Amino acid sequence: MKNILITGITGYIGGSVAKKLTERNYNVTGLVRNAEAAEKLKELGIESIVGNIHDESVLNAAISNADAIIHTADSADDAYAADSFINALEGTGKTFIFTSGSAIFGGKENGEKNDFVYTEDIPLNPRLEMASRVLINQYVLQSARKNIRSIVIVPTMVYGEGLGLKKDSIQLPALINFSKGKGYGAYFGKGENIWSNLHIEDLADLYVLALEKAKPGSLYYAENGSSTIRNLAENISRQYNLQPAQSVSVQEAVNTFGPAGGYFGFASNSLCNSDKAKTELGWNPQYQSIENFI
Numbered sequence: 001m002k003n004i005l006i007t008g009i010t011g012y013i014g015g016s017v018a019k020k021l022t023e024r025n026y027n028v029t030g031l032v033r034n035a036e037a038a039e040k041l042k043e044l045g046i047e048s049i050v051g052n053i054h055d056e057s058v059l060n061a062a063i064s065n066a067d068a069i070i071h072t073a074d075s076a077d078d079a080y081a082a083d084s085f086i087n088a089l090e091g092t093g094k095t096f097i098f099t100s101g102s103a104i105f106g107g108k109e110n111g112e113k114n115d116f117v118y119t120e121d122i123p124l125n126p127r128l129e130m131a132s133r134v135l136i137n138q139y140v141l142q143s144a145r146k147n148i149r150s151i152v153i154v155p156t157m158v159y160g161e162g163l164g165l166k167k168d169s170i171q172l173p174a175l176i177n178f179s180k181g182k183g184y185g186a187y188f189g190k191g192e193n194i195w196s197n198l199h200i201e202d203l204a205d206l207y208v209l210a211l212e213k214a215k216p217g218s219l220y221y222a223e224n225g226s227s228t229i230r231n232l233a234e235n236i237s238r239q240y241n242l243q244p245a246q247s248v249s250v251q252e253a254v255n256t257f258g259p260a261g262g263y264f265g266f267a268s269n270s271l272c273n274s275d276k277a278k279t280e281l282g283w284n285p286q287y288q289s290i291e292n293f294i
Contacts, residue, residue, distance in 0.1 A: 015164015111189020191230030
């Protein structure tokens with residue numbers, strides 16, 4: 001495999017994976033929405049195809065010239081895109097790496113602690129709000145039966161500076177900005193809910209290893225540490241010289257970040273173990289402290 005197609009290549013994860021792959025002399029092409037994005041990638045020495053993931057003719061043409069597809073576009077809940085990729089790849093034996101998200105572990109705990117740790121062999125019984133995401137993951141993994149080398153990666157809370165065009169992640173910067181607006185580090189409810197986390201460079205390394213080593217139908221949870229939301233808020237207060245951390249209602253989180261962001265992104269637990277990736281792929285993450293990057 002030398003020719004890699006990446007969706008979401010102008011984003012935080014996709015851009016970082018692209019950087020790691022180009023450093024390893026892979027030929028990387030990005031599927032982008034417009035000419036402006038294509039021009040930005042060209043300045044980085046990366047070729048692109050202009051189109052969107054719901055244009056099947058564009059998708060089929062892009063896939064025909066690729067040995068592997070890494071799907072990092074913000075569409076973990078987009079069943080239409082997942083189905084289009086599977087239909088285009090069926091019978092080709094090509095690699096398809098799909099990006100999910102660890103909100104699938106969330107129990108809508110409203111800031112209460114749940115320290116249960118998920119591993120890949122524990123069947124998921126997701127809440128209704130996350131059920132479609134789990135079904136999509138299963139559909140992608142089962143496509144291995146259709147002669148597709150399908151792989152699903154489930155990142156947790158990602159932090160650190162991105163290696164591509166987009167430098168910031170979503171959750172931690174959002175919490176920092178929200179806290180600055182309040183004048184204090186903010187957590188929601190008790191803030192005792194726990195999120196696993198990992199650094200963007202470690203995550204990008206995992207994608208490369210999965211591309212090179214993973215078996216068809218493989219699922220990997222990605223983490224290297226964890227923190228309560230309250231701990232993050234307290235660190236934000238210290239690092240930005242704000243007032244001591246305070247609780248904010250979960251409803252305000254929902255009003256600010258939307259239902260998915262409020263209930264799951266900031267008030268649920270998302271705790272998992274990544275021993276499978278370390279054992280099967282030799283993944284050796286280097287960063288262990290999200291607090292150092294606040």
